[in-house]
Amino acid sequence: xxxNAPTLVPGTQHAIxxxxxxxxxxxxxxxxxxxxxxxxxxxxxQRIEEFWALRHVSFTLIRGESLGVIGPNGAGxxxxxxxxxGIITPSEGAVDVRGHxxxxxTLGAGFDQELTGSENILLAGAFLGLDDKVVRELxxxxxTYADLGQFIDAPIKTYSSGMRARLGFAIATSVDPDILxxxxxxxxxxxxxxxxxxxxxIELVKAAKGIVLVTHDMNWVTEYCxxxxxxxxxxxxxxxxxxxxxRVHEEHSARRKAEKQAELGTVAAAAGPLAR
Amino acid sequence: MLPFxxxxxxxxxxxxxxxxxxxxxxxxxxxxxxxxxxxxxxLVRYLVQADLRKKGADTLLGNIWWVLDPLLQMVxxxxxxxxxxxxxxxxxxxxxxSAILPWKWFTSSINxxxxxxxxxxxxxxxxxxxxxxxxxxxxxxGIVGFGFGLIALGVIMLFYINRVSxxxxxxxxxxxxxxxFTLGMALAVASVNVFFRDLGNVLRHLLxxxxxxxxxxxxxxxxxxxxxxxxxxxxxxxxxxxxFAILFESYRAVIYGTPEGGPLxxxxxxxxxxxxxxxxxxxxxxxxxxxxxxxxAKVL
Numbered sequence: 149x150x151x152n153a154p155t156l157v158p159g160t161q162h163a164i165x166x167x168x169x170x171x172x173x174x175x176x177x178x179x180x181x182x183x184x185x186x187x188x189x190x191x192x193x194q195r196i197e198e199f200w201a202l203r204h205v206s207f208t209l210i211r212g213e214s215l216g217v218i219g220p221n222g223a224g225x226x227x228x229x230x231x232x233x234g235i236i237t238p239s240e241g242a243v244d245v246r247g248h249x250x251x252x253x254t255l256g257a258g259f260d261q262e263l264t265g266s267e268n269i270l271l272a273g274a275f276l277g278l279d280d281k282v283v284r285e286l287x288x289x290x291x292t293y294a295d296l297g298q299f300i301d302a303p304i305k306t307y308s309s310g311m312r313a314r315l316g317f318a319i320a321t322s323v324d325p326d327i328l329x330x331x332x333x334x335x336x337x338x339x340x341x342x343x344x345x346x347x348x349x350i351e352l353v354k355a356a357k358g359i360v361l362v363t364h365d366m367n368w369v370t371e372y373c374x375x376x377x378x379x380x381x382x383x384x385x386x387x388x389x390x391x392x393x394x395r396v397h398e399e400h401s402a403r404r405k406a407e408k409q410a411e412l413g414t415v416a417a418a419a420g421p422l423a424r
Numbered sequence: 425m426l427p428f429x430x431x432x433x434x435x436x437x438x439x440x441x442x443x444x445x446x447x448x449x450x451x452x453x454x455x456x457x458x459x460x461x462x463x464x465x466x467l468v469r470y471l472v473q474a475d476l477r478k479k480g481a482d483t484l485l486g487n488i489w490w491v492l493d494p495l496l497q498m499v500x501x502x503x504x505x506x507x508x509x510x511x512x513x514x515x516x517x518x519x520x521x522s523a524i525l526p527w528k529w530f531t532s533s534i535n536x537x538x539x540x541x542x543x544x545x546x547x548x549x550x551x552x553x554x555x556x557x558x559x560x561x562x563x564x565x566g567i568v569g570f571g572f573g574l575i576a577l578g579v580i581m582l583f584y585i586n587r588v589s590x591x592x593x594x595x596x597x598x599x600x601x602x603x604x605f606t607l608g609m610a611l612a613v614a615s616v617n618v619f620f621r622d623l624g625n626v627l628r629h630l631l632x633x634x635x636x637x638x639x640x641x642x643x644x645x646x647x648x649x650x651x652x653x654x655x656x657x658x659x660x661x662x663x664x665x666x667x668f669a670i671l672f673e674s675y676r677a678v679i680y681g682t683p684e685g686g687p688l689x690x691x692x693x694x695x696x697x698x699x700x701x702x703x704x705x706x707x708x709x710x711x712x713x714x715x716x717x718x719x720x721a722k723v724l
Binding site: 174235236237249 | 463464466467470471474477478544546547548549550551552553620622623626718721722
């Protein structure tokens with residue numbers, strides 16, 4: 149153990165290393181595929197379409213860094229988090245994640261409606277692969293942090309969405325992860341809890357843990373992330389200083405907006421004479 | 425200073441390295457599957473408990489249905505076969521119940537297993553965990569339903585006290601074979617349903633057909649008298665090799681005995697062969713499941 153210690157000093161070792169990562173989706177199977185469609189595909193020799201949700205993505209996250217991932221919808225932000233969490237296996241390239249990852253990406257997913265709050269904490273702990281003893285030790289802290297009061301012994305189906313989000317956040321951040329993956333969590337809950345969760349994320353960042361955060365809130369990126377990454381159509385556009393990355397992103401989205409409006413304008417102009 | 429020193433860092437989970445080129449072989453997949461189930465025993469237990477809670481929670485009579493259900497089904501068949509068709513099997517209620525109970529267990533397990541993976545869609549896209557625990561939990565939860573069904577059996581046996589024999593102690597042995605077979609099927613349907621969402625519809629009809637083709641409402645020896653099977657002895661062999669022919673006949677032997685009311689032991693050879701085949705089936709479907717598992721999060 150002692151021999152390993154020097155390599156684990158914060159700042160000297162990477163927490164995440166991603167090299168030429170690519171994730172390919174085959175559109176042959178989607179969530180609504182039926183036998184009939186598949187047989188029809190085979191019979192008609194339909195070309196199976198594929199697309200790359202991520203391609204040639206490379207970056208390194210040093211321990212203690214907090215990386216903000218931004219980009220338009222469908223850029224591959226969530227796919228990137230899923231790869232880092234080990235949920236999706238890369239189609240090409242390599243991903244090296246060092247340490248325990250916590251990733252209740254969208255909070256409150258996987259809660260069992262019939263079970264009570266505390267039972268769901270135990271279940272979530274089991275899903276996360278934590279020792280039951282550890283979860284039972286963490287339980288009081290989670291209950292206090294989520295501030296659910298008497299509701300902790302009521303079924304989750306009686307919870308408001310804010311309570312659910314609070315519980316999810318409390319579980320995700322209580323497991324003391326080396327690397328925390330967060331997806332748009334800061335938009336949930338009431339203003340009070342938002343402030344409280346910001347506080348908790350800042351604590352985790354300070355505690356020399358790696359964080360990857362997907363968000364649309366640019367203030368968060370500039371204020372609390374020390375690095376940012378802009379994804380567009382599965383490719384890294386720019387990576388570096390948050391302020392700079394956010395500037396590029398805003399430039400790009402302004403341009404896209406202008407293009408879209410111009411397009412709409414020409415469509416309207418073309419439709420104009422016909423309408424008359 | 426910070427509460428997280430280097431010592432606590434080394435005690436964390438080891439480096440997790442993932443590479444796109446890594447493709448474990450069949451034996452490695454089987455070992456991985458077994459390891460995952462053993463190391464996540466508690467998760468399986470929690471899932472089973474949640475499943476049972478759900479089934480008992482939204483009905484008026486709760487768990488009483490688990491006892492009532494097979495009894496009502498028995499009444500339907502008794503009215504249909506024994507009274508309307510006037511079949512001459514003695515003590516028909518017990519005869520048919522010995523097939524209804526294992527069949528209910530099998531179909532409910534298969535149905536639950538079919539949706540076990542897709543119903544956890546959101547969670548699968550959120551965290552990494554061994555998906556194999558889901559069909560295993562669904563299959564295991566079915567045992568409890570079977571246990572409640574045995575209460576129904578106990579009630580009915582009171583009316584046929586002369587048929588009670590020591591052979592009843594073999595029910596768990598037969599159930600163990602059935603569990604292995606069910607698990608093998610469950611792993612297959614759970615993984616395939618991710619890719620073909622209409623598998624459940626297909627299965628519903630296949631299962632019904634399977635039930636009527638299996639010696640549930642009639643005994644296997646009845647088939648031997650049918651002209652069609654005498655003309656096609658191969659079909660008769662197939663009917664005998666049907667896993668549920670072996671299971672139904674085994675349950676019926678220990679619960680019902682001979683038609684005259686004497687005690688009867690199951691065909692141990694057939695049961696042993698089925699157990700062996702089931703273990704092979706579980707191994708094969710574990711490989712299938714583990715092969716398809718990496719695609720789950722993408723397809724769901």
